[in-house]
Amino acid sequence: MGGTFDPIHHGHLVAASEVAAAFDLDEVVFVPTGQPWQKNAQEVSPAEHRYLMTVVATASNPRFTVSRVDIDRPGPTYTIDTLRDLRATRPEAELFFITGADAMAQILSWKNVDELWSLAHFVGVTRPGHELSTQRKDVSLMEVPAMSISSTDCRRRVSGGEPVWYLVPDGVVQYIAKHGLYRKGAPETGTPVQPEVSTTT
Ligand SMILES: Nc1ncnc2c1ncn2[C@@H]1O[C@H](COP(=O)(O)OP(=O)(O)OP(=O)(O)O)[C@@H](O)[C@H]1O
Numbered sequence: 173m174g175g176t177f178d179p180i181h182h183g184h185l186v187a188a189s190e191v192a193a194a195f196d197l198d199e200v201v202f203v204p205t206g207q208p209w210q211k212n213a214q215e216v217s218p219a220e221h222r223y224l225m226t227v228v229a230t231a232s233n234p235r236f237t238v239s240r241v242d243i244d245r246p247g248p249t250y251t252i253d254t255l256r257d258l259r260a261t262r263p264e265a266e267l268f269f270i271t272g273a274d275a276m277a278q279i280l281s282w283k284n285v286d287e288l289w290s291l292a293h294f295v296g297v298t299r300p301g302h303e304l305s306t307q308r309k310d311v312s313l314m315e316v317p318a319m320s321i322s323s324t325d326c327r328r329r330v331s332g333g334e335p336v337w338y339l340v341p342d343g344v345v346q347y348i349a350k351h352g353l354y355r356k357g358a359p360e361t362g363t364p365v366q367p368e369v370s371t372t373t
């Protein structure tokens with residue numbers, strides 16, 4: 173499942189869990205975007221923060237893993253590259269790609285869309301406020317419990333001092349607070365996360 177995950181929330185996790193159960197998947201790989209080119213007009217948090225929040229959110233599920241392929245690849249993030257990179261590390265696997273209804277509606281604008289269908293089986297899931305449809309017979313559409321949660325709303329809430337408890341996993345609430353993400357004028361927004369250097373004297 174690819175996403176900007178800024179931050180990851182329970183809508184993402186429920187969608188992944190439902191698809192995993194329906195298709196009897198061995199693993200769900202969460203792939204945070206590096207540079208989500210269709211979100212160029214908006215500010216996106218540093219990839220390391222989004223990656224670490226995704227790790228925190230998925231840590232308790234033994235079937236959930238997180239991949240760095242998109243954040244470690246320079247340049248804009250294209251799903252064609254994501255799927256090729258995942259294929260290289262899992263040559264025998266049958267790949268599925270999970271998308272919400274809003275992403276599914278945009279898919280024809282994605283890079284090399286005609287090639288995408290042969291690289292993975294696409295599964296579109298319902299999302300409140302968005303119509304789920306496809307013209308393709310090889311795409312699966314699935315109804316999942318309605319989670320009226322978006323990362324945009326989570327960021328707005330934190331920025332306005334409102335709670336995000338129970339919209340995102342507890343560890344993600346704590347990660348956001350610890351690093352001061354999404355607060356107005358937060359120093360981390362838009363700047364790279366540097367590894368901490370400890371000095372001894
Ligand atoms: N509440 C939800 N229910 C089902 N699918 C979702 C939900 N939220 C996000 N998704 C899907 O998860 C994937 C990654 O979404 P993304 O990380 O962009 O989150 P978002 O909430 O849409 O973020 P933003 O509000 O910043 O655009 C997309 O395919 C999206 O459609």
Ligand SMILES: O=C(O)c1ccc[n+]([C@@H]2O[C@H](COP(=O)([O-])O)[C@@H](O)[C@H]2O)c1
Pocket residue numbers: 173174175176177203205208209210211249250251252275281282283
């Ligand atoms: O391949 C593309 O051109 C493309 C364009 C927009 C979005 N995507 C992918 O769709 C997924 C959801 O993206 P987003 O921006 O809604 O978080 C994520 O894996 C993106 O890399 C892919």
